[in-house]
Amino acid sequence: MPTYTYRARDDRGQLVRGTMDALSGDEVTAKLRVMGYMATHIALASRGIKVGDFAERIRPIKQQDLIVFYFQLSNLIGAGIPILTALKTIETQVEHRKLKKVIGDTRRSIEAGSLFSASLDRYAGIFGKLFISMVKAGEESGRLDKVLRSYAAYAEGQQELREKVKGALFYPAILFIASIIVILFIVTFLIPQFVDLFSKAGLRLPFITQMLYTAGLMLKNYWYFFMLFLAALIFSAKQYARTKTGRLYCDRLLLKIPVVGVLMRKVYVSRFSRTLATLQISGVSILQSLDITKEVIGNKVMSEVVFKARQAVEQGQKISDPLKVSKEFPLDAVEMIAVGEETGNLEEMLNKIADFYDMSIGFAVKKLTVIIEPVFLVIMGSIIAFIMASMLIPVFDMVKLLRH
Known part of the structure; x- marks a missing residue:
């Protein structure tokens, strides 16, 4: 068209x-x-299309851009400003051209007679099913301002959670990259220099030194083959991870990694609790809430447990029963959910669980950083020490030869 x-x-x-x-x-x-x-x-x-315009159009809308939009919209609607006026006001203020177009198209769709939630459906890939469902519930209940405020706080909390996890993994990633660069430098540059020196001295190289020297030469002369192999390996791994079996295997493996698995499980429990609580407070039905939570939890193993909980609720059972049987959710969280169901304060209890695990994640991030750093240094130090030993053995042989 x-x-x-x-x-x-x-x-x-x-x-x-x-x-x-x-x-x-x-x-x-x-x-x-x-x-x-x-x-x-x-x-x-x-x-x-001009190069600058093209770059601006393909620049993705970041989560932070959307969070600002959610807060602006909730504040304007909460102040009693009509939705059309609020969207037009935000549209004039937004600098991101793609987001400006999305807001403008949404506003024009509402002007043509569509509901706000129906207008957002066109951009479900940007706003997400969770936000659209909450907006629809807010329209039906007449509490759109409260729903928007609730979602804005939820989105900000989830963004902070993601930043915590990224922060925990950033330093180890830098150490890993730096160590790989050092190892490549030693193998491809230093060892060949030593080998030339030893060859001129007529020394016989030990097997370890010869092996590393050969590996360095192959890496230096045929680096493009290694790059192609690495690219093919990464591509194959990604394709496998996209399959249902591969995704389930990778997500289960992630939960079993020492320390990291414990941290990620806390992240998923917090996300499950906060998402379900936010949807319930917004007036979304429990079955639809569980459907949406299953999609946004972020782990296939945990998602299947939520799906079983949804089936249990549909049959008149409690949410906590399949969670307890699965043993994927911590027992304290399951028991708190059970208490919430018994007392009729499920939303409040879910928020308490999310608050507790958000705080626990902060401690887990610090613990992960403290543990990973020395372990990583020991492993990488051992590898570098092994390489250096392969260089020093011929040096000792040369010293012995000179003494004789």
Whole structure:
């Protein structure tokens, strides 16, 4: 379907610009008339795109951009400003061109008679099923302002959680990369220098030194083969991880990694609790809430447990029963959920679980950093020491030869 650019005037005479997908210019005119605009200029969008415009258009919308949008919208709606006015105000303030277009298209869809939630469906890949479902529940209950405020706080909390996990893994990743660079430098540059020196002295190289020297030469002369092999290996691993079996295997393996698995399990329990609580407070049905939570929890193993919980609820059972049987959820969290179900305060109890595990994640991140650093240094130090030993053995042989 072709894209048209247009200029139009609203009922106050203000100029409005934008783009619209339509079969013809007449269709654009008709759509604008329904939205309350009088078209003044309509033309097919130019196919030529400037480099700067292209870069701006393909720049992804980051989660932080969306969080700012959620808070702005919740504040404006909470202040009693109509949804159309709120969206138009935010649209004029947003600098990200792609997000500006999304907000503009959503606003125009509402002006044409669609509900806010239905207008967001077009951009489900950006906003996510969770946000759209909560907006729909807010529209039905008449509590859209509270729902938006609740989701804004939820999105910010999840972003902070992701940053904590990234922060925990950042330092070990830097150490790993630095160690690999040092090892490659020693194997491809230093060892060949020593081997030349030993060869001129007529020394017979030990097997370890010869092995590392050969490996260094192969890496130096045929590095492109190694790069192709590594790329093929990464590609194959990613393709396998995208399959249902591969995803399940990788996610189960992640939960079994010492220290890291404990941290990630806490992250998933916190995400499950906070998401389900937020949806329930917003008025989304328990079955739909579990469906959405299953999709956003982020681990296939935990997701299957949530799916079983959903089936149990559908049959009139409790959420806590399949969680306890699975043994994937910590017992204290399961017991708190059971208490919440018994007392009718499930949302409050879920939020308490999420608060507790958010705090626990902070401690786990510090513990992970403290443990990983010395363990990693010992492992990489041992590898480098092994390589250095292969270089020093011939040196000792040379010293013995000179003494004799």
